[in-house]
Amino acid sequence: MPGYRGRFAPTPSGPLHFGSxxxxxxxxxxxxxxxGCWLVRIEDTDPPRCPPGADTQILRQLEAFGLYWDEEVRYQSTRHAAYQNALDRLAAQSLAYxxxxxxxxxxxxxxxxxWCRDGIRQPDQPVAWRLRSDLGLRPVTWQDRLFDEQTFDPAQLGDVVLKRKDDLWAYQLAVVIDDADQGISDVVRGHDLLDNTPWQRQLQVALGLPEPRxxxxxLIVADNGQKLSKQNLAPALxxxxxxxRTLLHQALIALDQAPSAELASAPVADQLAAATAAWDVSRLRPEVFKAQPPT
Structure with missing residues (x-):
């Protein structure tokens, strides 16, 4: 597929785990x-949540699994001007307040x-900036490559924060601006972000940005049914x-790619070469949760 550009965009709040x-x-x-091209973007817009060295640890983990990126790693902490420009444009359209x-x-x-759509209720207090979800594209419909057609009314999801009261940028705006700036054609991510897509589509339309697939x-869950996450102390990769080698093979099984048993202990490069050639999205099952493989 000419022009395919994908990305992996972790928050450096800790090491990667099996769900990552x-x-x-x-x-x-x-x-x-x-x-296609595959990029890595570090979503470090929230410094208090990002311990020193976590980004380096994440990059070393990706390299250990043979997941090498094609272009310079982007850090969202360097992107303030781009996000502010987008927020100013939204405010000028009365789509942010x-x-x-x-x-x-x-x-x-x-x-x-x-409550603050028509004016700040407490002018003496710090302010966040929110998206007017009732004025943008409604309803939002897209064809998910695994979960088929999705339709949401963003107004029922509420006016999401774009910039926090502490002047830190929120995920929704930053991810839309960087996906467009980096020419991302395909977004592959966990089901927990599916209901974020309506706000992102509103932002893309309002700012005249392309829509990725x-x-x-x-989502991978632990034995107790909780989603694997850093907050739930999921073990680091x-x-x-x-x-x-063992965990890579288990990940391919979790992705329904049916890797041969002979590859279970094969070098990472060999496993990835076989998996790349055989990758088939139609093998994926449209389930919201999957159990973590035994360790």
Missing amino acids: LIAALASFLDARHVG PCSCSRKQWREHAVYPG YLHLP PTRDDAV
Whole structure:
């Protein structure tokens, strides 16, 4: 597929775990199978959550699994001017507005009720910037490559934050701006981000940006049913070669790619070469959750 550009964009709040590997590996194989580019972007917009050295650890883990990127790693912490420019454009269209409300104030509502849409309720308080979800593209419909047609009304999801009260950039705006700037054609990520897509589509339309294709993957859960995450203390990916070989094979099984048993202990490069040639999205099962393989 000429022009295919994919990416893996972790938050450096800790080391990668098996769930991270699934997302990274799927996006890598999806790109490499069609001769496309694969990029790595470090989403470090929240410094308090990003311990020193976590980004380097993540990159070393990716290298241990043979997941090498094609261009210079991008750090979102260097992108303030681009995000501010986009926010200014949204504000000029009345699609973004300052909001002084705290979560505690609207805790009895399922989503933020839009109290500051027509003016800041508490002008003496710090403000966040929110997206006017009721004025943008509605409804939002797209064809997910695994979960088929998806339709959402973003207004029912609420006015998402674009810039926080502490002046840090929120995920929704940053990811849209960087995907467009880096020419990302295909977004491969976990199902937990599927309902973020409606806001991102609204932003893409409002800013005149292209729409990538989306492939949302089943989430990997632990024995207790919790999604694997850094917050849930999921074990870090190993970098020792024998452990990497075994876990890579297990990840390919979790992605329904049916790797041969003979490859279970094969070198990483051999496993990836076979998996790249055989990558088939139609093998994926549209499940929301999958159990983590035994260790």
